[in-house]
Amino acid sequence: MENKPVVAIVGRPNVGKSTFVNRLLGARHSIVDDQAGVTRDRIYFDVEWMNKEFTVIDTGGIIPGDEDEIMLNIFTQAKIACDEADKIIFLVDGKDGINPVDFDIANILRRSKKDIFLAVNKIDSPEKFLNINDFYALALGEPYAVSALHGSGGVGDLLEAVTKDFEYIEEEKKSENIRIAIVGKPNVGKSSIVNALLNKERVIVSDISGTTRDAIDSKVKYEGEEFILVDTAGIRKKSKVDWGIEKFAVDRSIRAIRNCDTAVLVIDATEGITDQDKKIASTIIDAGKSMILAINKWDLIEDKQASTINKFEKKIENEMPFLSFVPKVFISAKTKQRLVNIYKLTKEVYSEATKRISTSLLNKVIMEAVSITPPVSIKGKRLKIFYAAQVKTQPPTFVLFINNEDFLKDNYIKYLENKLREAFGFKGNPIKISAKEKGEKK
Numbered sequence: 001m002e003n004k005p006v007v008a009i010v011g012r013p014n015v016g017k018s019t020f021v022n023r024l025l026g027a028r029h030s031i032v033d034d035q036a037g038v039t040r041d042r043i044y045f046d047v048e049w050m051n052k053e054f055t056v057i058d059t060g061g062i063i064p065g066d067e068d069e070i071m072l073n074i075f076t077q078a079k080i081a082c083d084e085a086d087k088i089i090f091l092v093d094g095k096d097g098i099n100p101v102d103f104d105i106a107n108i109l110r111r112s113k114k115d116i117f118l119a120v121n122k123i124d125s126p127e128k129f130l131n132i133n134d135f136y137a138l139a140l141g142e143p144y145a146v147s148a149l150h151g152s153g154g155v156g157d158l159l160e161a162v163t164k165d166f167e168y169i170e171e172e173k174k175s176e177n178i179r180i181a182i183v184g185k186p187n188v189g190k191s192s193i194v195n196a197l198l199n200k201e202r203v204i205v206s207d208i209s210g211t212t213r214d215a216i217d218s219k220v221k222y223e224g225e226e227f228i229l230v231d232t233a234g235i236r237k238k239s240k241v242d243w244g245i246e247k248f249a250v251d252r253s254i255r256a257i258r259n260c261d262t263a264v265l266v267i268d269a270t271e272g273i274t275d276q277d278k279k280i281a282s283t284i285i286d287a288g289k290s291m292i293l294a295i296n297k298w299d300l301i302e303d304k305q306a307s308t309i310n311k312f313e314k315k316i317e318n319e320m321p322f323l324s325f326v327p328k329v330f331i332s333a334k335t336k337q338r339l340v341n342i343y344k345l346t347k348e349v350y351s352e353a354t355k356r357i358s359t360s361l362l363n364k365v366i367m368e369a370v371s372i373t374p375p376v377s378i379k380g381k382r383l384k385i386f387y388a389a390q391v392k393t394q395p396p397t398f399v400l401f402i403n404n405e406d407f408l409k410d411n412y413i414k415y416l417e418n419k420l421r422e423a424f425g426f427k428g429n430p431i432k433i434s435a436k437e438k439g440e441k442k
Contacts (some may be wrong), residue, residue, distance in 0.1 A: 004046065005166050008057040008085035010109070012101045015093040016121040020148035021045060021058040023155065049159050050399070051391040052166040057085060079108075087115045087162055090140065091148075095122040096132045098138070106138040117162055118143045124150050160436065168391070177219065178350050179228045180342070181260035183253060183284070185276045186234025188268040189296040192333035193229040194218065198340065222343040232256045235280055257283060261353070261394070262290040262346045262428075268413035269297045269312070269330070273319045281323055285430045290349040290393035292324045292428060294342065299332035325421060327428050349428030353394045357424055362388050362398070369419040375412055386438055396420075398430040408435050 009017045024047045045056045082088055090109055092102050109116050118130045120142040124147040136145045144158040159182050182190045198220050218229045232253040257263050263284045267277050295312065309330055316328065327349065329341045364389045375383035384403040391399050400421070402408055418433050 005054040005086045005163075006057060006084055007054050007162060008059060008082055008088045009091060010059050010082065010088060010105070010122040011091035014094075015091050016148045017091050018058055018140065020089075020119070020121065020140070020146070021056055022089060023148045024049070024056060024159075049163060051168050052163045054166055055161065063273075082109065082112045082114065085114060087117065088112065089117045089158070089162065090091065090117050091121050092135060092138075093141075094120040094121055094128060094135075094145065096224050097131060097280050098134045102135075102138060109140070115162075116140050117158060119146050119158055119379055121146055121148050122142065123147055139375070146282055159176060177226045177228045178262060178346055179230060179260040180346055181256045181263045182266060183232050183257060183263050183280060183282065184234065184266035186420060188234070188266045188271075189233070189333045190266050191231050191370050193264075193266060193294070193296060193331070193339070193342075196333045196339055197229060214233065224324050224338070225347070227343065227346065230256050230260060235276070235283075251383055254283065257375045260289060261350055262292060263287075264292045264294050264342060264346075266294045266296050269295045270300050273316060278320055281320060282315070282328075285322070285422075288397075288432065290346075290428050291430075292345050292349065292393075293323060293326050293328045295328065295330045296333055298330045298337060299335050325427060351362055352395070352425055352427045353429045355396065355424065355426070356391050359387075359389055362390060365419060365423045366400075366416065369416055373415060375407060375409075378407055381407065383412070392432075395430050395432055396424075396426050398434075400433065400435045401438045402435050403437065405435050 009020060025045055039112055045058065047054055047056050076363070088109055090105065118135060120135050120143045123129055123132065123145040132143045132145050144154045144161070146155045146158060148155075150343060159329055184190055198218055218231070220227050220229055235253050265277070265281055265284060267273060281291070281293075293316070301308065312330070313328060317324065324403060327345050329338055331338045331341070333339070351436055366385060370385055381404070386401045386403070388398055388400050391397050398409070400416075413433050417433060420426065422430060
């Protein structure tokens with residue numbers, strides 16, 4: 001999206017501006033130090049929040065009237081940032097309390113004629129919450145209590161207010177090739193599966209656990225469509241991972257999950273389901289990725305009968321009920337039994353991942369679900385869902401606009417998720433549901 005709205009983060013030194021920017025980015029891009037004035041130049045970052053994009057300017061601290069050359073330069077940079085910005089977040093220190101310099105900065109910001117949002121940082125405990133009352137004296141409206149370091153407080157409320165009139169970004173273009181990450185614990189046959197799918201010995205295969213150190217990309221075509229297969233190192237329990245090469249190999253495997261479109265979790269049929277299989281499955285779901293469960297070495301299961309697959313599926317259902325929406329395929333890398341089903345299922349779950357539901361149809365399903373099973377009453381009050389919207393795909397992500405977040409319980413979220421699956425499918429994909437409070441409207 002071109003011409004993104006610009007938001008400047010300003011305030012005196014050492015109030016946590018760079019930490020706040022890092023919180024928005026989810027990474028330590030800005031230099032953070034306890035020494036005042038570490039950030040000296042304007043630094044620009046693109047941020048996406050709730051499917052809205054904007055540019056953040058991380059400025060140096062403002063010290064009005066300070067003739068020191070560095071501080072004067074920081075002050076000039078911040079003034080330029082305010083001129084460039086569409087909106088300004090004025091960050092103050094809730095731990096130290098109001099400072100005389102804060103009044104000078106507030107006066108300067110008011111002259112900018114821009115929308116000003118006062119954020120009181122370092123409110124990381126309930127007893128510190130009362131500290132925000134002092135900042136009403138700045139006459140910049142209601143302060144937002146935040147904790148940039150811990151991510152607690154009203155960061156979400158602040159960003160919702162700041163981005164209220166920002167446009168939603170257009171859905172990203174689909175990547176040319178679907179990335180399939182073959183993941184699992186060591187020695188379940190991941191490399192053998194990749195080789196069988198590629199029809200060549202592209203990846204080293206060995207009975208020795210941990211042969212694959214790097215995530216290896218290979219391009220392959222099936223029925224006219226290209227896929228990228230990613231073979232990964234086995235993911236062992238943290239307690240059993242040696243520091244060094246193996247530690248970084250596991251980290252790359254986790255990164256491969258985050259960067260893929262579909263993760264194929266490989267389970268050893270001869271071992272059955274292990275705790276580590278469950279942990280890797282949870283990692284895939286937390287990453288919001290499409291998922292297929294591949295039970296490998298099926299050729300080694302003796303005395304197979306027509307009901308053997310059904311019994312194994314029942315076992316998966318009992319031991320991993322949170323994977324009820326994930327398709328299962330019973331394969332053999334050695335005999336290539338049902339291997340091509342991985343491609344077919346990948347196309348299917350990818351299609352489900354990128355599916356977008358119209359707002360009118362979505363709300364019809366949600367309201368019907370509420371009428372069938374209304375939320376329970378809590379102290380005489382009840383959850384009200386005003387409307388719902390799909391804000392993202394990959395994974396399908398929905399926001400419910402409600403009267404009170406405290407009334408929305410996990411079991412009711414799960415109920416609504418099941419209703420969405422009944423109506424729209426989303427096979428092989430986790431569904432993300434969040435909530436935003438809205439005042440009652442007719």
